[in-house]
Amino acid sequence: MISLEQQILQFVITGITIGSIYGLIGLGFSIIYNSTEIINFAQGEFVMLGGLITVTGIQVLHLPLPFAAILAVIMVAVIGIVMDLFAIRPLKDASAITLIIITIGASIFIRGVSSFVWGKEPYTIPAFSGEEPIPFFGAVIQPQSLWVLFITIVIVVGLKQFFDRTLTGKAMIACAFQPRAASLVGIDVSYMVLLSFGLSGAVGAAAGIVIAPMSMTQYDMGVMLGLKGFCAAIIGGLGYPWGAVVGGLALGILESLGAGLISSGYKDAIAFTILLLMLFFRPQGLLGKTKGDRV
Amino acid sequence: MEPLLITEKLTKDFGGVRALDNLDLEVREGLIQSVIGPNGAGKTTLFNVISGVIPATSGVVRFNGEIITGLPPHRISNMGTTRTFQNLQLFCDMTVLENVMVGMHMRSAGGFFSSSFRLPWIVAEERRIRDRSIEWLQLVGLEMESEKIAGSLPFGRQRILELARALATDPRLLMLDEPAAGLNLKETQDLAGLIKRISKLDITILLVEHDMDLVMEVSDHVSVMDQGRKIAEGDPETIRNDEAVLKAYLGEE
């Protein structure tokens, strides 16, 4: 038996872990949205691919975990790029709805192919550094949770540096806000879009790899995770990359508190109710600023 | 007689930028009145605030004696004023005729239920809307293109169509936001004629325009704005020779 306080602490720890994953997935949404205004419904599939390719790397190619993980990140980045080349780029001036359907089509396609390559069974990979739980004020932390947090921080800091310090990163941000101006000053917009697909593939894959030891990985795991990631991106403020992480954490913590204190059956209903309230009362997201609307 | 439209100390801020600064303006019934001024003078903002598209920061707008500030656009239109847009806002996927028929929206009553079941009075109303809309198209000279998709018209014709659509609301006050922008000389001259014809239908016109020749040709009264303020007003001849106006324009160039 543990006390209510300890339980709540445990809920929060769990919330932070899951929230970081949602945040990473949301980050993938934000990166693509930022350079293209596309919501990529195949983002969840990137996560699934990250996990499954790592599994293959370890079990079939007998690579050590870090190499398998790097391989997976690179491969999924390439898949993201291929997706842009073959499914997104052929469309010029497509409407938002068309693009949504395209990415949904891509997600169904990727899922279908994955079910052939890996079958329908779930897989797992060993935890990065053992499974001995770490006691924490009566609650426990799984070592893998720390990995999740660590990887999230590394990616967030890395992306921030990339966007703030490098020319390419700055160019990508420019594309988001002023695509025409960007092309006028000589930025290759379509290259930046390509890059954003690759980058979000890589981030998605990383998310898939860090949770694989905790939650198993299966050809159809991407759907729900993708939705939650989308949710995180919206809660944080679409187009504000760090917003996705803040949104993810908020979503994760509220969801697990809701499940723990109210009802686990209604867990997702609680998460999505929060989302709706957020959209109704603060549609620009936690980090977003109200824009002056000009006509 | 009280003016048809009055703005009193009308102010609009965008963040730190003051687009309208305690603007007092009067539009008298039956006239063609123009608002001119350099880029960024706040002319389009003025239209947006009057038509209710964006809220005012402070001050009031009176139309026909009633305060309309804070009302949603459709309520303001319902009182008898409508506008066109500087960057066209046509319903591009609809036909020319259908665009004008939308303009008749306020002058008809069919609702979800009655329309779905096509009650007898709806059939009659539809016929009336159609006939009246064709009349408007004839007035502006677009009746031959009535079945074309609006988005497929040449730019100049689209401007005219937007005007026809606005006319179909049967307004007392019609606000035209740079109707000559993008038009060639011939088209602009046709437009001038059209504006005068519209004025003869007892429709008051408030015109924002950059094309000075057009303004000087059609206007009864001209107001000049700069940086959100009114700096001069009077008949075209007075404005042409006003020093403040010259300064505002020259200062810019």
Add this chain to the structure above:
Amino acid sequence: MTKSRLFRLAGIILPMALVIVLAAAPAYAHEEYKIGAIFASTGPASMLGLPEKNTVMMLEEALNAAGGIGGKKVEIIFYNTEADPTKTVTAVKKLIKKDKVEIIIGPTTSGTTLAIIDIIEKEKVPLISAAASVRIIKPVKPYVFKTPQTDVMAVEKIYERLQKNGIKRVAIITVANGFGDSGRNQLKILASKYGLTVVADERFGKKDTDMTVQLTKIKGTNAQAIISWDTNPGPAVIAKNRKALGIKIPLYNSHGVASKKFIELSGGAAEGTYLPAGKLLVVDQLTKNDPQRKVLTDYKNSYESKFGGSANTFGGHAYDAFQIAVKAIQNLVDKKIHVNRDSIRDELENITGFVGTGGIFNFSAKDHNGLTKEGFVLVEIENGDWKLAE
């Protein structure tokens, strides 16, 4: 404008015409016994449905190679249900109306089975379902049979054990789908019969990635045992989270995890947990004179040599359904009774002492499952393998 309106019309008429043409294709008389098979070979229940489909296809091939039934071949007509009720209904209608099958085996899930019961009863086609829920055969419907042990039996097997160990309070954690829901109901209904109280009733979604919250809540109660009810991978996550949270009370799983995959997924965390399972799992540990031993060994060997991987109990349910259907037809042929839907149905109720993978089936007019909870054994996971716990 006019032209395009015409094309639009053509766009509607063409597909309709296509349907009509297809419909007009004559249904030819058949020379073989037609058995319809409907399993969820893709979709959320594909981990169950795929081995079921494989099994049935394998058996069809073997049977026909051996000459079929009384010289007539057997033809399996398979449709994928995707575990979707609407698709299942369509598939069943297709089997009945278009393919004109004698008997149908499947579907995979309880929900889809319940969805088609009305049609089955109306059209009077015998059905042998491979789904778990007791609602399928209780109350008895004339044409509906099923081969898996019911979830009632699985629950009773667990509760029996708990009662023996003197446990009074249990916490249950079930997945929010048909399988978990049915288990949850039985767990709650049967608890008092075994002197148990359910002190925590937690749920999770099929695609949830973490059950720490639910287990933390359970940890906050005075439960003496946890029972989890789901098919993979959920229970593996529960096993892992339980270990991570340092929960010491024993964990019982449903028969839904009865495949090696569960042990593989949970790593070490499944050690010392229990589950009720068909004997297929522990076939090498059965006593030499166990009546099912031969059937189970044969099935396991032939499945594994053909498809690789390991045979699981779900495939076993399909195996039983197929063999029972064949047995009924064979009996009719032997008795020289005309084989049709009604005679098969009647014959099914006569089948007794049939040794299958799930147990020994004794069908009757009152029992369309024909199994007892003895079809289950309680298995413990030890050293990464199954061990008979009895």
Add this chain to the structure above:
Amino acid sequence: MTFRSLLRSPYTGFIFFAVLLLLIPLAVTNEYYLNVLIIIGINSIIVMGLDLLMGYTGQISLGHAAFYGIGAYISGVLSAKWGVPPLMGLLLALVGVSIIAFTVGNPTLRLHGHYLAMATLGFGIIVFIFFQELDFLTGGPSGLVGIEAMTLFGITFDSDRSYYYLVSIVMLIILLLSINLVNSRVGRALRAIHGSEIAANVLGVKISRYKNGIFVISALYAAVAGWLYAHYITFISPSSFGFMFSIKLVTMVVIGSLGSLWGAIFGAALLTSLPEFLTVVEDYETVAFGIILMSVMIFMPRGLLRGIEDLVIKIFARISDRSEVQEKINE
């Protein structure tokens, strides 16, 4: 002239279509095909409503399966638990759905683009969870059994043939109402909102009224479809009304052709019957589905119906061009 206007009238197509629908059972003797057509009919009812919302008014909804489900569950639960006759069930379902749709639509439709998509998606998921969790009413995830077969005015529709006629007639009524609506003042207002909200607004169109109105109407269509579904299958479970089905509905609208009622019906027919054709490729079904979805959007972004139309027109144009060239050469 009269012939042309006859062809141009939206009702000509309707009459042809109605005659065709009612004649089909004479040619189709196999009830399995009627079953497929019934499902197509039910789906087209929802998709028509969704098209009014998406294609005409330009408001996306990724949660329409929820209204379909609510319609099915209200009538289904009333029938299974208390023996309420289907007609009464329909009435209560319509009342219930309009209240829910109005309450939800009001704040939701103020949102635009992806935010609207996300909000409707969230709503759909919340409703789905309620179907699962209110198990004392809905039977939970394992489903609701015991829904009575459709009986209306003393007639029981218990064969596929009779049900086909019922669904066809309901569908035709809804199609007719929709044709009326889109060719009216209201329909123009809706399309105007799609074209430019601001312009519509300054022309006197009260945006919120029309957005909410059409949202409620499309929800009601879905509820009618749900009611037909519940009393046809006589079993419902939450899995039929989930997120994936909402997505499928949207793809039906888009693949068919946005902003065309015929496109909606075409899309529903195609995507409902596609799996029946794809059984040939069986295991590759999902892959094929994904490819079809993507290629239609890439090569015919205006949807199949318009895409085929454009294609045919282009071919005709080329043929006539060629013959003109030919004529010139001959000269």
